[in-house]
Amino acid sequence: MTVITEHVRADGVRLLTASGVRSLLSLALVVLLQGACAQQVPLSDRTAANPESLTGKAQRAKQQGKKALIIEGDSALTGNFIEYRDLREAMANHIRAVVVRLEDQYSVLHGDRNVGTWCKFRVLSALSPPVVDPSVPLLATYPEESRPMRFLPLPSGYVLVSQPGGTLSIDGVEVVETDRAFPAFRPGETYLLFLAVSAENVGGVALGLDGAYLVSGPDALVPRRKTGSRIQKEIQALSGGSLSQLRGALRTGGYGL
Numbered sequence: 001m002t003v004i005t006e007h008v009r010a011d012g013v014r015l016l017t018a019s020g021v022r023s024l025l026s027l028a029l030v031v032l033l034q035g036a037c038a039q040q041v042p043l044s045d046r047t048a049a050n051p052e053s054l055t056g057k058a059q060r061a062k063q064q065g066k067k068a069l070i071i072e073g074d075s076a077l078t079g080n081f082i083e084y085r086d087l088r089e090a091m092a093n094h095i096r097a098v099v100v101r102l103e104d105q106y107s108v109l110h111g112d113r114n115v116g117t118w119c120k121f122r123v124l125s126a127l128s129p130p131v132v133d134p135s136v137p138l139l140a141t142y143p144e145e146s147r148p149m150r151f152l153p154l155p156s157g158y159v160l161v162s163q164p165g166g167t168l169s170i171d172g173v174e175v176v177e178t179d180r181a182f183p184a185f186r187p188g189e190t191y192l193l194f195l196a197v198s199a200e201n202v203g204g205v206a207l208g209l210d211g212a213y214l215v216s217g218p219d220a221l222v223p224r225r226k227t228g229s230r231i232q233k234e235i236q237a238l239s240g241g242s243l244s245q246l247r248g249a250l251r252t253g254g255y256g257l
Contacts (some may be wrong), residue, residue: 062172100121120154
């Protein structure tokens with residue numbers, strides 16, 4: 001279960017952190033709650049009430065003659081992802097392993113201080129059954145401005161994945177938010193993702209930084225970020241860097257598949 005903790009800074013600003021985060025989509029919901037705590041006013045009115053909002057920062061940048069605003073984020077600092085003993089335990093907790101190709105993506109405003117990106121992946125194959133994680137928030141829990149309306153209704157054979165960061169145009173200024181902990185997916189590339197997915201086929205990368213691998217060439221697995229964690233080492237040992245070898249290991253190794 002995701003536990004959200006509120007902290008009040010000396011200047012009175014309320015901050016939210018999360019523990020027990022299962023996926024980046026759950027983390028995105030925390031970001032939305034953070035924005036709601038900061039300001040409960042329409043987006044068009046947030047600048048005057050909250051000068052630290054993205055809209056306020058973009059307007060200041062415009063006044064200074066700037067055409068772009070770059071913001072660095074780090075999802076690893078915002079959420080403490082659930083740590084499983086091993087991959088077997090993780091797979092037993094509603095995590096789905098799929099090979100996907102990124103077909104399209106677009107960014108939305110998450111709260112009033114962050115940018116998030118919805119990624120539309122075509123599912124090429126599955127390494128595990130299509131389990132549903134009941135803890136993944138449904139789209140109805142998101143403000144309309146943060147929902148992936150462009151990709152709805154979602155066709156069969158696709159999954160939507162939320163990722164921190166992205167690019168938006170706000171008041172004529174290009175706002176770019178990067179996430180140093182989780183680099184952006186690239187259109188046309190193929191990935192192995194460990195996902196927590198709702199019944200709507202909408203979800204986020206589970207296992208924190210260990211839940212995403214680039215599929216290079218026909219069969220090579222490359223971690224998107226080397227962490228040295230127990231699960232990443234286990235996946236490396238099972239796969240030997242090969243997607244097909246990992247598929248066979250999961251099928252025959254007692255992972256409940």
